[in-house]
Amino acid sequence: MTRVLSLSRVPSLWRPLRAGFLSVRAMSLEERARVIFAAAVEGVQPDSVVRRSLERRGDELLVSGRSFSLQRNLHLVGFGKAVLGMAAEAEKIVGDHLVRGVVSVPHGIQETLRTHGKSQMLLGEGSRIAVMEGAKHNLPDSDAQRSAECIRELASALTEKDLLLVLISGGGSALLPAPAPPISLQEKQDVTRRLAAAGATIQELNTVRRSLSLLKGGGLARCAYPAQVVALILSDVIGDPLDLIASGPTVQSETHQEEVWAILDRYGLSASLPAAVKEVLQKTTPCSASPQPQEGANHVLNTIIGSNGIALECARRKSRELGFRPLVMSPGVCGDVRAVARLYGLLSRFACAPGKAPPPGLADQILQVGQDAGVQSWDLCRTMRVLEEAREEGWGATCVLAGGEPTVQLTGKGRGGRNQELAVRVGLELKEAGLKGAVFLSGGTDGQDGPTEAAGAVTNSDLAEEADQQGLDVAGFLGDNDSYTFLSRLSSGRRLLLPGLTGTNVMDVHVLLLPSPAQ
Ligand SMILES: Nc1ncnc2c1ncn2[C@@H]1O[C@H](COP(=O)(O)OP(=O)(O)OP(=O)(O)O)[C@@H](O)[C@H]1O
Ligand SMILES: O=C(O)[C@H](O)CO
Known part of the structure; x- marks a missing residue:
């Protein structure tokens, strides 16, 4: 049976909630879980995250405490599964200064959003932003390559007077394929597919992708130099690593040859790589080389605007x-989901077991299983402490x-x-x-x-x-x-x-x- 929350035992901090509590009480715990999930999703909607991160003051644009001057000098590019909604909102905020834009979005997304009643995420008629669909089944294809080429052209034509707004979200790697010559799209696709099938993590996959691309690993920012680049990033990678989300096209990062070869070795790909891939890898920096001066690095502002x-x-x-x-x-x-499920099972026992204290040995078990579920021990200890307080304070x-x-x-x-x-x-x-x-x-x-x-x-x-x-x-x-x-x-x-x-x-x-x- 579902236990009803008892307000009489709740400390004064919670009293203001009393008024709205009657309707809350009518909701089952299951309904409340759904409402909480909906709030999580609502908080990272493309339009709201862009609205929160871009502030207009006349002809000035403020992002992350930095100010950029708008003089009909704004260009926009984007790639990823969520960038259409981000672009629609950005155009509402700074459209009057927008010269041109190109976004690379998943195949069929406009139709899907329309049929799901999400037309606020579509660009209006007369938009200056061209929408290009591609990357069917989340794989880089010739459509996505054409979009990447348009984005590269747009960025390469900019001058020091220009401001390039870059919208990035998950799925961006497949939507921005620009294989470093002489690698062909097919060859790049092959390497990516084989790595993914062998179980490579997104971190490993994107480390390799960065080294085989003209635009990933800071390549897009280099193309745009000397223009100022402002990248708004919706993160879909644990820890929000700027250089790995969508393979970091605006993040000046150095991938060392040894690191890439180690990944290719780990998944048994080194021996069967196409000659073109080997040729490009040979040109990447070895660990022993001194760091390259990063041209234009301070012309780039990367900011995470939405995350887990x-x-x-x-x-x-x-x-x-x-x-x-x-x-x-x-x-x-x-x-693995089995370890994660076990962790939640153990935490529930820890919180709900009858008596004054959790059963002995349970905390150690939680710490052990928690490691397999990727949760740091200090987060587990903090969680158990709060659950114990809840137990003690009722x-x-x-x-x-x-x-x-x-x-x-x-x-x-x-x-x-x-x-x-x-x-x-x-x-x-x-x-x-x-x-x-x-x-x-x-x-x-x-x-x-x-x-x-x-x-x-x-x-x-x-x-x-x-x-x-x-x-x-x-x-x-x-x-x-x-x-x-x-x-x-x-x-x-x-x-x-x-x-x-x-x-x-x-x-x-x-x-x-x-x-x-x-x-
Ligand atoms: N039958 C299944 N049962 C359980 N998990 C599955 C099944 N089929 C696929 N998956 C899992 O679903 C995941 C792929 O689905 P999904 O497209 O939701 O992934 P995603 O990582 O969220 O993609 P993205 O981040 O690009 O949106 C993979 O982790 C895969 O292991
Ligand atoms: O596009 C990608 O590389 C993945 O979604 C991670 O950001």
Whole structure:
């Protein structure tokens, strides 16, 4: 049974919430988890992040505390899955000074946004920004290469009087392919595909991509020099590393030959590389070389305007409004979904187990499993401390928030995604721990989890029993990576999270709602 939050035990800090609490009380924990997820996504919508980062004062543009003069000298380029909405908003703010723009966006995105009722993310008629679609299935193709060429031409023609606004979001690497000659697009595509299939991380993949490209790894900023470059970046990589998001086209970074070869060796690609790739790699800087002077580095301002951390902060505020004690554990959850599910199961036991103190040995187990789930030990210790305080002080309920990008080892042939699989696995963990009342949500902020129409799911400890009653073998579905089919059939799909395409992407958000421990 869902435990109702008890306001009488909540300290004075929470009293102002009392007024709005009646309607909140009418909401189930599951509904509240969904509202918290929606707030996370809302906080990183392309239009709102651009609005927050660009301030207009007459003919002056302020970004990250720096001022840029606007004199009909503004040019705009963009590449990534979320840049159409970012461009539409930027044009509203600085369109009167915009000379020309080009954005490279995923194949079919304009049609998809239109059919999802997201026309505010489309460019208006008479826009000075050309929209070029490409990179079908998130792979660099000749359409994306043409877009990259247009972007390169635009940037190369700029002078020191010009200001180039660069909009960057996840998916940008595939949408800006500019293979360094003599590498062909096909050869570059091949290397990328083989690395990804062998299990290379996005960090490894983009380190290699940077070394094979004219525009990645600061190449775009070099083309634009001596113009001033301002890049607004919506991060989809854990830790928000500027040089790796979309392979860092505006970030002056030096990739050393040895580093790239080590990655190619690790995944068994070194021996079978095309001659053109070897030729280009030979020209990259060896570790022993002294650092190259970076022409125009101080003409570039790179700023993160949206990230998983920002989404979690918005979720934190919303969960507080809904009466929870909020706790942001980490925006860096990664590793196999099994380890991540185990971690949430253990944390739930830690928070909810009856008695004055958590069972002995549990904290050590959390620290151990937490490592496999990519959560730093200080974040785990901080999380456990807050959960213990909640236990001691008798707080009503806690909302643990985290984000990142766990992985699933695909061994089956079913349909699913990492968020749905994680949610199902956490549901089973909660059942095993006998924790009634806790609720878990996992959702992809882009609204699409794997090749399914769902973003994720909301589960609790009743999941297994519900499945049993409906003749659904949850273990069998999990074994076949068939979480979407399972969740669609279970109670007519009521546990699925179906926000539709959101137009943004800052990885995944996890919401764990924990009732107060039984004393
Ligand atoms: N049947 C499945 N069950 C579980 N996970 C799956 C399944 N099929 C694909 N996946 C996982 O889905 C992920 C790809 O889906 P998705 O397009 O949502 O990824 P993404 O990393 O969010 O992409 P992007 O960051 O470019 O938006 C991969 O991690 C893959 O392992
Ligand atoms: O485009 C890319 O390289 C990935 O989405 C990471 O930013």
